[in-house]
């Protein structure tokens with residue numbers, strides 16, 4: 138674990154970097170996001186490898202002063218933590234959990250059962266043939282139990298199943314679905330509830346404002362509940378663009394999920410300012426680089442920044458108005474320079490998707506959230 142003085146150093150460096158800046162970005166919020174939002178919902182961020190390893194001092198300073206929940210951006214995914222059969226690589230995940238614990242964070246585990254970043258071995262046998270249903274169930278069970286038992290009582294909630302549906306509401310033809318059948322979802326939640334009865338269990342997906350997906354998730358929650366299987370929350374990823382979805386459609390889904398008696402959480406929020414190429418956040422979707430779709434390599438013009446701000450304001454307005462139904466809002470990273478949106482779905486664009494700019498300065502939206510959350 139990182140020595141404590143390094144964290145204090147990180148906070149000092151962060152403050153130094155912030156005060157050296159001028160322009161529209163860079164004004165520090167009048168109070169930390171986490172205290173402004175207290176009593177409404179947790180405010181979280183994803184942590185990348187540099188942050189978990191302790192090399193991004195400025196990022197760490199922001200995380201510890203502004204946020205009270207963390208999730209690992211990559212290191213708990215199957216390809217990272219379980220790269221070969223019977224081989225687990227816990228080092229980074231252990232450090233992530235140590236960090237969260239040392240700072241009293243609400244720690245989220247991401248993601249147990251997901252078709253992406255799933256290593257090839259998981260679904261094939263030694264001859265390279267697809268495994269049988271029983272073998273895949275056994276592997277899924279071993280994976281869930283191993284991770285959840287290791288971090289029992291320390292990781293407070295898990296994305297148990299990620300992205301099981303297409304936007305039209307049909308089941309995604311993932312290996313889990315094809316080999317096991319739709320019951321794999323219920324099985325995963327049952328294994329998770331056994332492995333750590335104290336952890337919260339989530340279903341997590343993108344494009345949750347799409348009507349088909351909304352209905353599919355509502356039915357999933359109802360079916361699990363009818364079968365007596367615990368699900369505590371629906372995670373709405375929130376990888377949004379300038380034209381999709383509308384805040385109204387997003388709110389409609391939020392209310393539909395909450396009406397099932399589960400919590401709602403915004404789990405992976407970022408707002409791409411770039412011309413959108415796809416509505417999907419399926420990380421398998423790839424489009425060839427096109428400079429016409431990468432207009433802001435030299436900086437974001439004020440008019441575009443204003444549009445971005447006002448769109449994100451309208452989403453935070455939905456979150457704050459519905460804070461009785463929302464337990465957490467998590468940003469998918471700290472600084473624009475580190476956002477996965479720079480490379481998705483097109484490699485090498487310059488995006489401006491997060492709350493902190495490329496110099497780690499807070500954008501005006503940060504103070505806007507503080508004001509909106511604390512207004513009487």
Ligand code: XIL
Nearest residue numbers: 210211248299374405418419420477
């Ligand atoms: C992304 C990460 O941010 C990238 O670093 C990685 O290369 C691909 O995955 N939905 C999810 C997240 O559930 O795990 C994905 O994270 C983004 C989409």
